[in-house]
Every structure is written in structure tokens, then in C-alpha cells.
Amino acid sequence: QVASTNQLAINWVCEVLSGHRGSPEASTWEKGKEIDRSCNGVLECSSRFCSVQSQCAPAARGVDLHRQLQKTCLCDEPIRLRPCGVESSTYLPHGGAFFINSG
Known part of the structure; x- marks a missing residue:
């Protein structure tokens, strides 16, 4: 394995x-x-009904993570950080x- x-x-x-x-x-x-x-967790869409369901790695630096969290998912819902x-x-x-x- x-x-x-x-x-x-x-x-x-x-x-x-x-x-x-x-x-x-x-x-x-x-x-x-x-x-x-x-x-640091994972970034994901905040919508339970998102059809994209993508996840990505958060930035290592706080300022960059803040920028990532200002973006929206492809479905236009906010992105959240799941610890x-x-x-x-x-x-x-x-x-x-x-x-x-x-x-």
C-alpha cells in the first residue's frame, strides 16, 4: 500500500x-x-447544494488566506475554511x- x-x-x-x-x-x-x-485545513464551498464540490489547499500565510476567503466558489457562493x-x-x-x- x-x-x-x-x-x-x-x-x-x-x-x-x-x-x-x-x-x-x-x-x-x-x-x-x-x-x-x-x-491548516481545507478551503471549500460554503453551500451544501454546490454542484462543483471542489476543495483546495489554503495559503500558508495569513494575508494570502484572507485573500482566498474573499473569493467565491464557481457556483458564486462564499468559500470557507474547514479546520x-x-x-x-x-x-x-x-x-x-x-x-x-x-x-
Whole structure:
């Protein structure tokens, strides 16, 4: 299954959060360099009756996201941001990686 999904290559727009610094030379994952991310969600039409039903990734920067939300769907209804709620942490110790996903 991993091979058929291009090694799970799904790209979600995420905000990078501050994690603890840690060290890439650490011998345990708990002390490795930590990178925390929070999913920004998805843009979609606000109409339940939209015939287009398209979804797209929100911009990573706030000013660009605000611009996107001023646009309308192809059906002429407002676009809304549907939050995701998923957060992930990647720990990078010496010689490996440890991934935690929640939400």
C-alpha cells in the first residue's frame, strides 16, 4: 500500500509550531530535534447544494488566506475554511526519525 500511494506522499499545508530544540545527535528519539506542525485545513464551498464540490489547499500565510476567503466558489457562493485539527511531531535523533500524529 505504501508503494501504491507514492510512499504516502500526501501534502497538506501546515503551520510550523515551535517544538523543543533537541539535538540531531541525540541517542533517543525523546531528546532528538523536534519539529511540530499543525494542519491548516481545507478551503471549500460554503453551500451544501454546490454542484462543483471542489476543495483546495489554503495559503500558508495569513494575508494570502484572507485573500482566498474573499473569493467565491464557481457556483458564486462564499468559500470557507474547514479546520483540520491534526497536529504532528517529528523527532530527529541520530540515525533515524520518530513521528507522532494526533487529531
